[in-house]
Amino acid sequence: MQNSESVARQNLLDRLLNAVKQVQVHFGAREEVATEADLRVASLCTEWEAVLSHGMRRGRPKPGLRQTGRNTQHAASALWPLANMCLSGEEQRRFLSLSHVKTDIGRGVCVCVCALSV
Numbered sequence: 430m431q432n433s434e435s436v437a438r439q440n441l442l443d444r445l446l447n448a449v450k451q452v453q454v455h456f457g458a459r460e461e462v463a464t465e466a467d468l469r470v471a472s473l474c475t476e477w478e479a480v481l482s483h484g485m486r487r488g489r490p491k492p493g494l495r496q497t498g499r500n501t502q503h504a505a506s507a508l509w510p511l512a513n514m515c516l517s518g519e520e521q522r523r524f525l526s527l528s529h530v531k532t533d534i535g536r537g538v539c540v541c542v543c544a545l546s547v
Contacts, residue, residue: 441480448473452545463545465538474541478508478534508537
């Protein structure tokens, strides 16, 4: 019998796989740029963030953080710190200098969208 932790982990992975498949089906054969305005891309970013933050301890909710989908509040952004470790100095500066992006959550979404558009 599976414990609740492994069921939760499998549920996260299933939702992520479903989001990836939706993006692949829609954007796979097209030359359309993937943006967060598309619900499939936004869902993929949300699910990827959920997978990366799974098991992280969450502090008290921080005021001013936007609410997104099933994740009502993010106490920490998991995608940006992870991606930031893999980026070159020039790439880091590019993402940090985006004038409309002010949070690590936003930077993480930008990294995800940028990777989808390559």
